[in-house]
Every structure is written in C-alpha cells, then in structure tokens.
Amino acid sequence: MHLDKKSIQDLDKIERLNLINSVTGVKPANLIGSHSEDGHSNLAIFSSVIHLGSNPALIGFNVRPSDEVRRDTYENIMATGFYTINHVHNSFIQQAHYTSAKFDREESEFEKCGLTAEWMEGFPAPYVKESRLKLGMRFVRAIPIDLNDTALIIGTVEHIYLPDEAFEKGGHLNLEALGDTGISGLNSYYSLKKMDQFPYARPHELPDFNK
Amino acid sequence: MHLDKKSIQDLDKIERLNLINSVTGVKPANLIGSHSEDGHSNLAIFSSVIHLGSNPALIGFNVRPSDEVRRDTYENIMATGFYTINHVHNSFIQQAHYTSAKFDREESEFEKCGLTAEWMEGFPAPYVKESRLKLGMRFVRAIPIDLNDTALIIGTVEHIYLPDEAFEKGGHLNLEALGDTGISGLNSYYSLKKMDQFPYARPHELPDFNK
Numbered sequence: 338m339h340l341d342k343k344s345i346q347d348l349d350k351i352e353r354l355n356l357i358n359s360v361t362g363v364k365p366a367n368l369i370g371s372h373s374e375d376g377h378s379n380l381a382i383f384s385s386v387i388h389l390g391s392n393p394a395l396i397g398f399n400v401r402p403s404d405e406v407r408r409d410t411y412e413n414i415m416a417t418g419f420y421t422i423n424h425v426h427n428s429f430i431q432q433a434h435y436t437s438a439k440f441d442r443e444e445s446e447f448e449k450c451g452l453t454a455e456w457m458e459g460f461p462a463p464y465v466k467e468s469r470l471k472l473g474m475r476f477v478r479a480i481p482i483d484l485n486d487t488a489l490i491i492g493t494v495e496h497i498y499l500p501d502e503a504f505e506k507g508g509h510l511n512l513e514a515l516g517d518t519g520i521s522g523l524n525s526y527y528s529l530k531k532m533d534q535f536p537y538a539r540p541h542e543l544p545d546f547n548k
Numbered sequence: 549m550h551l552d553k554k555s556i557q558d559l560d561k562i563e564r565l566n567l568i569n570s571v572t573g574v575k576p577a578n579l580i581g582s583h584s585e586d587g588h589s590n591l592a593i594f595s596s597v598i599h600l601g602s603n604p605a606l607i608g609f610n611v612r613p614s615d616e617v618r619r620d621t622y623e624n625i626m627a628t629g630f631y632t633i634n635h636v637h638n639s640f641i642q643q644a645h646y647t648s649a650k651f652d653r654e655e656s657e658f659e660k661c662g663l664t665a666e667w668m669e670g671f672p673a674p675y676v677k678e679s680r681l682k683l684g685m686r687f688v689r690a691i692p693i694d695l696n697d698t699a700l701i702i703g704t705v706e707h708i709y710l711p712d713e714a715f716e717k718g719g720h721l722n723l724e725a726l727g728d729t730g731i732s733g734l735n736s737y738y739s740l741k742k743m744d745q746f747p748y749a750r751p752h753e754l755p756d757f758n759k
Binding site: 338339340341342345348349350351352353354355356357358359360361362363364365366367384385386387388389390391392393394395396399401422424425427430431432434435436437438439440448449450451470472477478480482484485487489491493494495496497498499500501504507508509510511512513517518519521522523524525526527528529530531532533534535536537538539540543544546547 | 549550551552553556559560561562563564565566567568569570571572573574575576577578595596597598599600601602603604605606607610612633635636638641642643645646647648649650651659660661662681683688689691693695696698700702704705706707708709710711712715718719720721722723724728729730732733734735736737738739740741742743744745746747748749750751754755757758
C-alpha cells in the first residue's frame, strides 16, 4: 500500500488523523499533572513526551495551545512554572485514557477518572499516586512551532521517584518491570516485553551481519 | 527511591545518561535514511521521532548537530532536503542498533549492518527494504534548542508505504502486527503487545471509575 501526498490529503479526516498520529511508531504514555493558581488540579494524558538532553536533564512535550482538552495543562504550567510527568502503567490505561475527555475546568480529572492526586515534599503540582515512576518538573521554555500553532514545552527534571528494583545496573530502567504502557495513535494501548539490551556500538566490535 | 536535582547531578555520568534517557518511557525505534550530495548513503537509528501535527502531516526528531555519529544524517538533510523514516521491527533490532556505531563517512551503515537500501519512485533518499512501514520525508525547518545545542528537525510526510493488513478500520495502525519495536534509554529494545483500544473520550460516556 502506497500513499503519496495527495492520497494522504484525500483521506477521510478521521482516517488521516489516526494514520498520521500512528506513523511515528510507539509513543510513551504519560499523565501530566498541574495545578491552577486558583486551586484546581488538572491531569491529562500526553503521548508526545520526548527526551531532549541529559546534562542538564531536559524533557519536552508538544502541545497545541488551542486544544480545548489540554489547554488547562498549558495554562497551569505557564502560570505556576511547575508540573509532574507520571508514567502510565498497564493496570490503569482506561483511567488514563479518559483524562482526555473535555471535563469542565473546575472538575478534577483525578476524581473523575479514579486516580489519586499525591502531593510530595512541598512540590507545587500533584503527582499520580498510582504511577510508580514520576517526575517533578520545572518549566524552562516554550518554543513555538508556528508551522501548525503548537509549542514544545521544555522543562528540567527536579525530582525522580521510582521503585528501587526498576533502577538497574548502569542507570537503565526496566520498563517491562515497571508495567509501562505504549500508545499508538490516539487510543490504542500496548504492553512492553523486553527483548534485548546491546552494548554501546563500536565499529570494531560489530557482529558479522553479512555471513 | 527519590532523586532530587542534586542527587541526579551527583550520579555517575553514564548512570545519569542512561537514567535520563529512560525516564520519558518507551520511545519509537526508527531508522533515518539519507544520502549525501557526493553519493554516500547513510542510515542511523533515532528514538526521538515525534508526531507534531496531522494536517499538514508534520513529524519532528531531535538531533544534536555536534553528535559525531548522527552528524551525517543532519548534514545530508540540510544539503538535500529529503530523508526517510523507517520503522524498526523486532526481527532486526541488532542490525538497527549497530547503525549507531561511528563508521567512517564513506562507509555505508546499510552494508555494515546487513540492511538493504531501497530506492523507490525517484525519491532522493534511500528507504530500508527490511522495514514494512516507511515514510518519505521532505525537510521543512530546523528549530534550534539553544538550551543544549540540539535542534528539532521538522519535515512533512510525502510518501507512506505500509502493508495493507496493518492499516485497520478508521486509519489505525496495528503496531503489534507490524512487529514494531520500542526503545528504552540508548540500548534496550522492547516488543509490543496490543492490550486495548478505547473510543474518543467523552465526559458523558465515562466508565464508572469510582465504584
């Protein structure tokens, strides 16, 4: 099957939306927690969280400021400067998915979706208690992508909470042991099975792929 | 286990690199194919490919222009304006991983790693024959992220090749059926198992999570 630019544009709108949201491959499932200045907690699922650098530890995610569902997250981060990123696990994918519904601004997705807001060590944004790996983030910069009116929201990692047993030798995280979830498109959820781990690739240690 | 900003900075350099490369959750495994103006094909694995928008179909990936391994990809795209994005499957994760080795510029990662360059319909960058889902991309813009000397390379989707059976009703892709691979950190590879697919979330159709 081959789709060129014209046949992509000619797809039904929903088909195009689902296809283009899927063609990059598996995406991480994360819940972003935030708090408004007037005291409302917000929680929303994002599949666009991306590693940008390790020193300093920088993480980004893409948001459409005009997106009604996720505007609360964006506005809270701009107002308070803090947010949390919480891994979604296979045990609560449905709760996580439904945080994407357009609730009223004063309704908390935590309550509506059966997840628990957790406040830790004075950090000004709520974590998700059910998540075993959570990050406390400080906002650094929003980089506008004017091509389609989205923005890359960049923050630094201030806190990492994780179970001891998920932190393996050398700093590797075992995402299967964490029960982590992958997303395809806007609504398909995948579990992960670790297949292999390879050493840092050096040309003189190359396996013989051409035998 | 709790790491604050100071304990993250105090980690051994390799531990910090691996941990921060892992904390965003699962990442997609993609091979980016490009071609230099003087006729050398290049192939490199990237875990930072991200969906940015569906109409127009925009896809980005993060690259450190000073990264010796992936500089060829960056320079080829800047010079020619075209590249391919090819899904990695579970059947060739080791070949894909070793494209990250620092080969000489005139050496082709295709040959070295036992993968096959495929030229289709006059497109000026090589696809990976072994990949069942591949995208022909046209470069649009590089957005510098001066916080850490990286750039977000943005392109539009010109071609999509995929097996008929992976394109499900409504435009959803089945990544398990494709045999797609996820990455954690820099060197751990995961297979995917589809758990569930939920409808578009509407507040009045919310399951009862609080019973």
